[in-house]
Amino acid sequence: MKKIFLCFSCIVAFVGFAQDDSNTTYKKRVLEATEIDVLFSYYNQDGIHAAVSGGDGTEELTDITSSLIVKMPIGEDDVLTVDVGISAYTSASSSNINPLDGDPNQPVSPYIASSGASRSDVLAHLTPSYQHSSDDRNTIWGVKGYISSEYDYFSLGLGGSYTRLFNEKNTEVSASAQVFLDTWNPQYPIELRGGFFDDRITGNGTYAPVFSSFENKNRNSYSLSLNLSQILGKRVQGSLFMDLVSQNGLLSTPFQRVYFGDRNDFFIDEFQLADDVERLPDTRFKVPFGGRLNVFASDMFVIRSYYRFYSDDWGINSHTASIEVPIKVSTAFTIYPMYRFYTQSAANYFYEKEVAVSTLDYYTSDYDLSAFDAHQYGMGIRYKDIFTSAKIFSYGLKTLDLRLNQYDRSDGLSSFIVTFGASFVAD
Template identity: 55%
Template sequence: MKQQRHKFKFIVLLIACMLCGAGYAQQNTGATNSYKKRVLETTEVDFLSSYYSQNGDNAAVTGGIGTEELTDVTGTIIVSVPLNDDDILTIDAVVSAYTSASSSNVDPFDGSERADSFVASTGASRSDVWTNLSGTYTHSSDDRNTMYSGNLSVSSEYDYFSFGFGGGLTKLFNEKNTEVSINANIFLDTWTPIYPTELRPFASGANGLDNGFFLNKTITGNTDYSPTFEKFTDETRNSYSVGLGFSQILGKNLQGSLALDFVKQDGLLSTPFQRVYFADIADSFIQEFQLADAIEQLPDSRFKVAGGGRLNWYINESVVLRSYYRYYFDDWGINSHTASVEVPIKLTDKFTVYPSYRFYQQSATDYFYGYEEAFSTDTFYTSDYDLSKYSANQFGMGVSYTDIFTKMHVWKLGLKSIDVKFYKYDRNTTFSSSIVTAGFKFVMD
């Protein structure tokens, strides 16, 4: 497996060098003294928001059983500023606030109700806020055939902090009918591990039942509760990605593109607060809540490869057919297929509707076990159904309003477009979700 990963790394580096060499070998044939159109005429401001909700009965926090109920409200502002004719600076700020029944059961005993994996705890662990701030600088050559970009990002949540950076190169050929791109990104994450509350007293082999947490609680079922629990020593996770893209105008009404992505991750890839229940250990309970036998254990490295393509067919001035397919695999044993279609239909000069459908299917990771299917002698195990075998369908509908003349104004901002979309997602497990998004694009007068 290590040899296979080294081969992939070599291929990535070789392709990257070839693309960069081809980019620099091309001569600048543009007339630099002629009129040059600005890449971005004026400052643009996007306000995006979404409301997401989900439910299911296979929460990873409670070992593959229990409520997955979650709601999330997200707000995003994106500001794109033209620094001059060739350069653009884009600032992207996101705040996401969620309430999660499953994550509330990291400590199911901190609420006022009896502990139960199918009932959300009312304690402080049931909600949190995720924030992200990123900046991207983009430079275009005088002939607009070459574009360079660089980006930085920081994000934080209650149990981790992430810092990321990267860059990209895009080249246009064949009178801008052909586009080739390469991008690379690195994310350096630091965890502040939070473990299931009943396991904490047993860290490093301690006799947890003598701890104050258990002194005022009654254990039923297997009263000799003695899990083996060690804290993770590595609290970092690093991710490295390289993406290659190719786009070609195939005809007057047809455009296609291909993409190939490689991702390498190292470090803490397990989620510290996700429980696992073993088949060979008797169950222990406090109230109606089953106590963890262990926490999720996954390898400390992962290599992912995804390749796919898009084909857009402009049927006429009113209808476009957008199709997409992607194949994915990794060295954890997951293989997946994604296929989607979207059909924008232009009703008037200003209004367009977007019906869409997406199908997804994946195999299970080698380390997935359902509730009480893993054994204590196993080395790696998880009961996270995101890593299980499943298929899913997603139906969507969107509506877009566009006013190229920006007649409506808010302060010094002219309204350019409004987009509202709704998606309904269902797995062939018990999991389902829905999301409503709204976006408003303004341009500075």
């Protein structure tokens, strides 16, 4: 399954000084009490261009994710945050890493899920972070760690951030850097593993793929993020951002098949056997940059807009634009409709099924690297209890969030996601 790596951002908070009647200055805590966020999401997708089966096959996938985030004050200036989560998925696409262990009464097909071990997996992650604010709350620095593990992939990360506020906190400049050191446990398509034999193979000649296993099993990622945020007026706030991302190592996905146009086709029932797996360069450089503009149109409406341009040295250029309009319907409830548009060009190494030839150095049939447009529509609702009157043990309910999003891509992929979040604060 294609893993999509998510970028992290700094959490910035600031408070002012206050003075009592005796002129004794005191400093307010950055975080007054322990806060707990509980997050849950349900994701479902389907499509017809599974990369596991060379760009032709079911992309059906279901993922359930839950996370617990605990923010704890340490003295007046420091906050320790621990984010722990688990994600469990079931994928008809990845089940076809080995399509031969399905129901023996059904034909072997890229559109029929098998029932083997590759059908499901569990990803667990742990992200601890520490943040320190200066006495005047104009300087914030932090460090963050990351560790995650699943059956065929292990990731270890470390990052740091620095934020400086100027101009009576109307201007904010921040920088962050992260390193991820990842390791594959490669899972190759069953027909490309040593000793494979099946007397059901049909085709002209003898099945002899051009495959060789990957020697390098590491993937390293390095990123630098820069951000400038500015209050432009009483009702307008804007920000600009830029990221620099460099990757090296095994950037191919070991279980994604490729079929060549200059090789004979071989099948077991309806399932075509791989000529090779995708081969991509062992380096990649990415540069996304863009901005946000928030307009507080009235006490009831806020307009949040976003634009990002992305480019990399694999030939992909993309544009992302989104708008969200939170509408305050009461002191407790806010609804926020949203829309997002995305478009990208194809990578230099993308080929549809049986278009690439075996003499090429690099090739993939992963439609995530193809040219496509995408539309995402969503609606959310937030409940905010300013008095935290509802209690669970000694924690008061702060907010409840529910969001629904529909995503449609021009290559036939569609998905639906439901996310739910609840925030609690200690008394």
